Amino acid sequence: MASSIIGGGNKFRDYLSDEELKNTKWRNGPPTYDVVDKLFEQERTNVWAEGSVEEKVQRLLKTWEMEIVHKADPNELKTMDPNKFTISVNGTFFSQFLLLFPKGRKRLTSAESAKLGGSYNIFLQTSLPENVRIYNPDDETFESSQNLFRSIFLRGFAIEILHVYSGPPGIVYKFRHWGYMDAPFKGHAPTGQLVELFGIGTFELDKESNKIVKAEMFFDRGELLGGLVKGESNVASTCPFMK
Numbered sequence: 001m002a003s004s005i006i007g008g009g010n011k012f013r014d015y016l017s018d019e020e021l022k023n024t025k026w027r028n029g030p031p032t033y034d035v036v037d038k039l040f041e042q043e044r045t046n047v048w049a050e051g052s053v054e055e056k057v058q059r060l061l062k063t064w065e066m067e068i069v070h071k072a073d074p075n076e077l078k079t080m081d082p083n084k085f086t087i088s089v090n091g092t093f094f095s096q097f098l099l100l101f102p103k104g105r106k107r108l109t110s111a112e113s114a115k116l117g118g119s120y121n122i123f124l125q126t127s128l129p130e131n132v133r134i135y136n137p138d139d140e141t142f143e144s145s146q147n148l149f150r151s152i153f154l155r156g157f158a159i160e161i162l163h164v165y166s167g168p169p170g171i172v173y174k175f176r177h178w179g180y181m182d183a184p185f186k187g188h189a190p191t192g193q194l195v196e197l198f199g200i201g202t203f204e205l206d207k208e209s210n211k212i213v214k215a216e217m218f219f220d221r222g223e224l225l226g227g228l229v230k231g232e233s234n235v236a237s238t239c240p241f242m243k
Contacts, residue, residue, distance in 0.1 A: 012037060013063045015078050025073040027142060031066060036156025044160045045176065057173050058161040060203065064212060065159065069119045069146075080212035087215045089123055120145040124221055134186065134225045152190075152228065153179035162198075169205040174198065177224070185228040195227035 009016035010033060021030040048055035064079045074082035121137035130136055137145070149157065157179040165172040178196035199219025206213050 012040070012059060013066050014059065015063060016066070024071060024076055026070050027072045028070070028146070031070045036158050039156045039179070040158040040160065043158070043178070045162060046160070048161070053167045054161050054164050057164050057171055061161060061173070061175065061201070062159065064215070065119065081206055081209060084206070084213040085215070086213070087122075089125060089217050090219070092125070120149055123217065124225075126221065134229055148185070151183045152181055152185050154182040155180050168210070169207050171203040171205065173201050175201055181228055181231070184231070188229045188233045189231035191231045193227070193230065195224060197223035
């Protein structure tokens with residue numbers, strides 16, 4: 001979990017050198033982080049000292065997020081072991097995530113992969129009835145989910161580490177994710193207000209390779225979605241609690 005810029009090219013993430021950007025198979029072209037990194041630097045809670053455990057975990061989190069969102073080929077993942085990796089969100093393991101990291105389970109088809117979509121669709125999974133879902137990941141693809149949230153968060157959707165409770169190989173941390181609602185969301189007018197969520201995450205690292213083999217995240221998805229439905233709506237709500 002080195003703090004140096006492995007692969008170079010980005011101040012807060014590894015594996016984004018010019019060579020990596022050129023030769024990696026990206027889902028939708030190489031990612032750029034100038035906008036969201038500006039928001040991060042302006043509004044982060046702490047400036048962690050280079051080489052501190054907090055700075056290392058924050059860099060690992062940002063690099064891992066970059067890989068799961070943007071890389072198309074599991075063989076090119078460098079923060080995690082694709083043959084061992086599992087993930088759970090709020091205590092529930094999502095087998096759909098194995099479309100990138102298959103191990104002992106049926107690989108999903110490309111159609112199923114496209115249906116699940118990117119990280120928003122994974123982290124906003126819900127057991128709520130479909131008729132009361134503010135955001136329904138089952139209706140979104142990778143492209144539609146990314147386009148929706150990128151259009152809302154024109155200044156980016158930044159993430160930071162607030163606290164590290166234990167270091168590697170068993171990492172436990174508290175995080176903050178935030179942005180500003182600058183465009184409509186599902187018929188709700190933009191407010192320009194801060195939208196943020198807080199949560200707890202864990203990474204389990206392989207002791208030999210130092211790669212992530214298990215990730216867990218615990219947070220209230222309502223913190224994010226609730227902040228996006230404060231604006232005036234032009235859509236009749238089907239949720240009994242919002243009438």
